[in-house]
Amino acid sequence: MSDVHSEQLLAQVAALPQLPGVYRYFDAQGGVLYVGKARNLKKRVSSYFQKNHGGTRIGHMVGRIARLETTVVRSEAEALLLENNLIKALDPRFNILFRDDKSYPYLKITGAADKTGVEGQGAAVFPRVAYYRGAVDRKHRYFGPYPSAWAVKESIQLLQKVFRLRTCEDTVFANRTRPCLLYQIKRCSGPCVGLVAPEDYGRDVAHAEAFLRGETQQVLQQLESRMMTHAERLEFEQAAELRNQMSALSRVLHQQSVETASDKDVDILAVRVQGGKACVNLAMVRGGRHLGDRAYFPTHVEDAAAMQEAEQAEEGEGAGLLRPVEVQVLEAFIAQHYIGVPAPPALITSHAVDRALIAALGEQAGLRISAVHNPREQRRHWLEMAEKNAAIQLARLLAEEGSQQARTRALAEALDLAPDDLDALRIECFDISHTAGEATQASCVVYQQHRMQSGDYRRYNIEGITPGDDYAAMRQVLTRRYGRLAEVGRDPPDAAPPVEAAAEGEAPAAAPVARKRGGGGAKRLPDLVLVDGGKGQVSMAREVFAELGLDLGVIVGVKKGEGRKVGLEELVFADGRDTVALGKDSAALMLVAQIRDEAHRFAITGMRARRARVRVGGSALEEIPGVGAKKRARLLQRFGGIRGVAAAGVDDIATVEGISRELAEEIYRALH
Structure with missing residues (x-):
């Protein structure tokens, strides 16, 4: 293969150090072909140029290499993390790649924990539970991530049933004069009109957070202790309220089938490969509750598998020692997925994965992570369910792709279209x-x-x-x-x-x-x-x-x-x-x-x-320098629309998060 590459490239390969690192191959147009890691850069990269790979996938890739870049690192763990960061950033043609469809949703409880239960009647005194997707803000508390919006909304409904926390916007809260329908159906305690004391509401918030963390038995014990105290004082109405709350919580726990106290935060990963396609099904357990799952479909599976087999063969490993495609896909998912998503302390996998990968993941997350591929009891049930869902999702994908290709062919024939491909x-x-x-x-x-x-x-x-x-x-x-x-x-x-x-x-x-x-x-x-x-x-x-x-x-x-x-x-x-x-x-x-x-x-x-x-008037705010999408949304939400913003004074505008006094004056001048 050396006769098709420039002398400059071959000289660069010959000068590589015998150190761990990451290498990138580029074609003549600057496109990224492949990103790989190696314990020994010189040995691994040289192997690509020292033999004729023929018409194989790796031969096709090697023949297109026009440029090489390398980065030396201190350890294999660093190489592993850098490799997958580059794969996600560069989208190389011959690597297994998992694309991010969207960010994960969270359940948010507004306000800092140390402010709950202070004197007053404002919205800040009564935290709100809400669905959230985006960057995490330290001013609030977040629970998750959840696999889907449905899982978050179901959890919010549970918190409403058991702890009766509010879900209304702060602007609605501040303008209520009588309780809403949620109070009437016992889904809210009515803090907007003072029907619950701040300290009692604060206890409900604390219990809700403990429930989301999986500390359900402690919550039940605290509720029972308070109920007995009220009963001893002959405060039977308050005792009955706590009894009803315990009953609601018990029903929720029974419905959720929480049978293990040790598994509070776990991710279950099952992979299925068929017909050149792969599916990784990720199921989440948070706070001891199974929240559902989400399917991921990687690209370039066949090309990447051929590349990794060739690499192992070059290093002298026997064919019987080659890692299955399922393991390659699963390791690629773990390395790429947990770059931007917090990893739980336990992973349950359908196949055994490299311990070095789990160690590097734990080092990156700052906690000890364990991975089990042959679980028992409840974990076994979770894994079997994830494997079944992976098979179902992959079968659906293959059926849909086959159907789409048939539709394309039918349209081309019906309209006498004759594309070369x-x-x-x-x-x-x-x-x-x-x-x-x-x-x-x-x-x-x-x-x-x-x-x-x-x-x-x-x-x-x-x-x-x-x-x-x-x-x-x-x-x-x-x-x-x-x-x-x-x-x-x-x-x-x-x-x-x-x-x-x-x-x-x-x-x-x-x-x-x-x-x-x-x-x-x-x-x-x-x-x-x-x-x-x-x-x-x-x-x-x-x-x-x-x-x-x-x-x-x-x-x-x-x-x-x-x-x-x-x-x-x-x-x-x-x-x-x-x-x-x-x-x-x-x-x-x-x-x-x-x-x-x-x-x-x-x-x-x-x-x-x-x-x-046009109708809301948001375009008027778009023209003001320094007011971006987030600040514009906060202004419109706080004041209920552009008319409310125009009617507000400079001091009121300056109270909005992210709006300085100078910017508030600029907004006021622009709208007047």
Whole structure:
């Protein structure tokens, strides 16, 4: 393989030190191919260039290496942590990668613990329990993370039933003159109107926190002790209240099947691999309660597995000692997942993982972490449930992917599309959304590689037209989207794929010039352009494409059927072909409807957000320097809208978190 690499690269490889470290391979375009770690950098990296790997996956990767970067570290543990940080940051082509879909939700109890139960009647004296997702603030107490929003909301309902904590916003709390419905149905103790003493409410908060930590027996003992004290004093009403609270807590504990006092915080990890795909199912136990699970699907499983097998073979390990793919996937998940999520003290895994990995994870988290792969009793039941869910989720993924590929193939055959590669078939769909002409927006969604490509979605603010003129809106969005192609024409079939955007509505990171939301044009003409509408919209699209000199054959309108019933849609062509009704059972029509519905969803959510900004007046705050999204949200929440902010004085505005006196004066001047 050395004859295909530059002398400079080979000299760099020869000069590597025999120390532990992390290495990165880059291709000629600067893309990251692979990130790896090694006990001996010189031995590991040299092995890639000292033999002919043929047409294998590793041979394909090695032939593309144009540049090398290395980082020397002090230990294998440091190399392990750095490797997975780089994998998450660089998204290499030949590494197993778990993508973060979103942050985990938490249950939040507002206010610092030492302020609970102080004298007064303000919202700060009576902490609120709430659902939360985002950065953790030390001013409040957080419990979790939870695997889903449903798990958090279920826990909040339990706290309402047992401890009757408030969930209302502080602004609502401050303006109540009589208790709300939650008080009437015994889900809140009514602190907003003084129906509970601060010290009693503070005890309920403390018991709720102990319950979330899994200290349920201590909570029951304290409640029982207080109940007996009230009974001895002949305070039977108070004793009855505590008795009811104990009964509610006992019912909750029975429903949650909390049978172990030792396992308070545990993560259960089960992996399943099939058909080149993998699923890791993560189940969470917090405070002794099983909170549910979440499935993760890594990418590049086959490529990464081939790479790691080759690495072990280069180091002289026998084929019988090669780690199973399941272990590789599980270790990759553990190393990447717990970079940004706090690790519990115990992990239960479906396969044995490297002890060095667990030790490095514990060193990073600052606590001792144990991992068990052959558990007993209750832990065994948890693991079996996680393994079953992993198998179910992976089977669902394989079925969905097979279905999507069949739909793509059916549409290509129905419309006589003949792409060189079915995976590269690109469809763009447009929709217009407004409310009586107000806040008109157009959406463009993209379908490629058998799935929706949300990173390529664009929204276009439509201006300068007669309100409600959908034809003019369609003309404008198509001109803006494909206008640049008029100069260069359609790219040849072997043209490079379009550069993907870094985020919704923003220019791609590699674009030479930044552009505003919705201002981006297409890099090439897609294989199919869908417009939501019948002959009128198709005629407008045909006019635009004729003016731009683009191929009319790619334009297809989706005309709603009789009674606007799903499955009766017809396809209208801009090049004069006869209208086609595919039939309600057609896989091709299912794909068209899927893409059309996604374009409609994307357009209407953008339109509603834009309309809300206009009506609420948040745009007035957006123009003030120093007022970002978080400060704007806090202002609107505190004062109930832009009118409330405008009516507030400088002193009142300065009380909002993050707003200084100088900024408060600037806001007041801007709104007056």
